Amino acid sequence: MKPNRIVTALQLAPASVYYSALFGAPLILLVVYSFYTTENFDFIPQFTLDNYVTAWTSDVYRTYFARTLRISAITALAIAVVGFFYSYVITYTLRAHRAVLYFLVLVSMFGGYLVRIYAWRSIFGAEGIANSALMSTGIISEPLDLLRNGEFAIVVAMINFYLPLGILPIYAAMQNVGPGQIEAAQDLGSSRLGAAGKVVLPLALRGVTVAFVFTFIATAAEWLTPQLLGGTEDQMIGNRIAYQFGAGFDWPLGSALAVTLVVVLALLLGAMFTLVRRWIR
């Protein structure tokens, strides 16, 4: 019984209108704004490419972009790896408990963003819980640099926040590969690890890719985590964008930086995809 076209259109209309008005339009306007000029704390529609010139050629911003991409890549990779092994273990090795172990991961997601960052802030730092615990048990006598606010702290906190989101697609993809496949590989001589790499990974690759890409994109635009957990040397491009929309009050520049980020991410991911596809063949 095919529902008729008019009814379908009417059902899809409200959401579509809403998406266009509250998602599509703002983003289009963002791109438009990136070409505006700033004059006397006002943004005027005088078309200029200055913002983009600054975004692409300024040394300062280049450093920010490079640092951001590096941090994001590390985080995304770590999540893909940790997430893959976690999904593997609960899907096959501890199969009987996989529902609970998956649910626990989901539950941890709803701790919230701010709460976590605050917790990590109190863990890291010269006087933070990590350093003080290590010092009080006598393992170290001075606060460790690694455990102070900085790139390491940012990466750890981001992994902590995005890991459940990474496990979701990997686990889902892995459910299509039955445990019989692992046994068959083992019967033929592969160790568990070998079976994971040769049999499970290729079949769950789609999920792993989704996890990597999603995490990469999300962390590239991170701003709160580096602000609260990074030192002055470790700020990411998200911070600069937020600044322009805050105290910096240069919205057109901020918009241009945002658009640039999207373009850079698209190019990078596109390049990675073609490379990986070629390598798989």
Place this chain on the structure above:
Amino acid sequence: MRRLARWRRTPWASILYVALVLLFLFVPLAIVVLFSFHASPRMAFPFQGFSLRWYEEIFTDVEILRAMGRSAIAAVTTGLVTAILGTLAGLGIVGLNARAKGAVMFFAMIPMSFPALLYAIGLAVYYRELGVGFSLGATIAGQIIQSLPFVLLVISATLDRFRFSLIEAARDLGAGAFHAFRTITLPIILPAVLGSMLLAMALSADEFIVAFFTAGQDKTLPLMMYGRLNVKLDPSINAIGTVLLVATSALAFISARRTSKESL
């Protein structure tokens, strides 16, 4: 005949790995909750006694109570609107052929993978150009977009499993289209709709980035928390955080229970 040790069969490495990962995921939350009950303002070990003083502080602070109220309003509104829009859209998607459906779902999911910061600043620009001031309403409008993909996912998964032959049976018995929808479809998908509504509420309650750029003076609870974070090391933050944690977890938990409860 020998007894073979069972302990050698146990996958110790795997168990350890899973335990470590779960510990990693939950420890920060545990710390916040723990120190929300700390008698002293220091957030360090050794632990110096339990106390509810921070909770007293936040529940008697007018500003915080107002913020809680705003967060609640935002959550409920977001939940309701998203549920309605999402259910309608989900029903519409059912009628599409595979290709159209794929395309629609693809576009519908974009806000999920689009960085929140970039969306938030887009909204800021948008509101400014439209002359719409920053307010709770402005924030709610943005949070709805952020929740819609999740709601759509749940609803379309539910409708995929829905047996439309039941509707045919109802029509055969003389029910009109809307009547069939009201008496058959709706009751059956209601758990999923409610579940995804709770999910949207949980997402909204915890949402920070869009609120930061569009709420203006109408600070929600996460914004209050952020404000105090930046000022000084304020231990009441742990209490606020725990309240947020409990609220969103409860919503999410109930949501999950409802969505997995399949009727027919």
Place this chain on the structure above:
Amino acid sequence: MSATPDTASPAIELIGIEKSYGSAPAVRHLDLTIAQGEFFSLLGPSGCGKTTTLRMLAGFEFPDAGSIRLEGRDVTEIPAHRREVNLVFQKYELFPHMTVRRNVGYGLKVRRVPRAEIDDRVDEMLETVGVTAFADRRADQLSGGQQQRVALARALVNRPRALLLDEPLSALDVKLRKRMQLELKSIQERLGTTFVYVTHDQEEALLMSDRIGIMNDGRLLQVGTPREIYGTPADPFVADFVGELNTLQLDGARVAIRPEQIELGAVTRSGGRRGVIRARIYLGHTLQYEVETDLGVLVVRSGAGAAELEPGAAVSVTWPATAVIELGE
């Protein structure tokens, strides 16, 4: 137990094997010896422990007590991936993202056999099982029968000390199954590999095996050649499981007689018992009768060539003395 095979070192020995899952015993004290080059079947109903036993042989489960020997060598502690046996899975478990060729060569590649040798051995084995035409097709694009052959090839190409087969034909339709039964038997005879075959289909076991081991409720009830199992079952369960039976009280003892060994003759014939035909069923290759006698209702089978008897007719029922199987208790 019946005659032990006479080869020097048995291919497989299971000594005192026990296995329980929690408080439920799956295999209770099993002793079994399988000879080199034998086609041995483990036969029994679902849940009898035959699959558990097979998996213990493969190395996917470990016995709670007892030991397993492969050609004299104790392998009880050795995990599946280092044991020199291979398993043909009930669901085949071919790797869907690999071609037939890569699937079959997988085990050789893992063991780092030189590339040229892998190619040769794979080609040879593809030829043996008859799938050369599909060598470069992806495994998930094959039919059930083709997948089954590839699974066989993938296991055999490694020249295992024993090949284990877990109800490999159960997913195939009847005609294909019968064809594969003969092919499997022929491959086994040609290669001389020891086969351990698990099935719940007694006809299949009787057809293919050199010896059969009947299991029920975790115990090995009887081991023998098909003739021995069928003709001299060691206990009522075996007698009932393999082939059809009529159980009756005769001269104070409980006995069983096979339907095909009962003869129906003219009622005027002397020496037989009197019976009345209650029903006649046409099975294609045989006729089956239900005959009421003073001993109860007997099921009788006769070849389709024999004269058909009408329901309601009176007949004389006889059987040779050798057909009577003692059932003891």
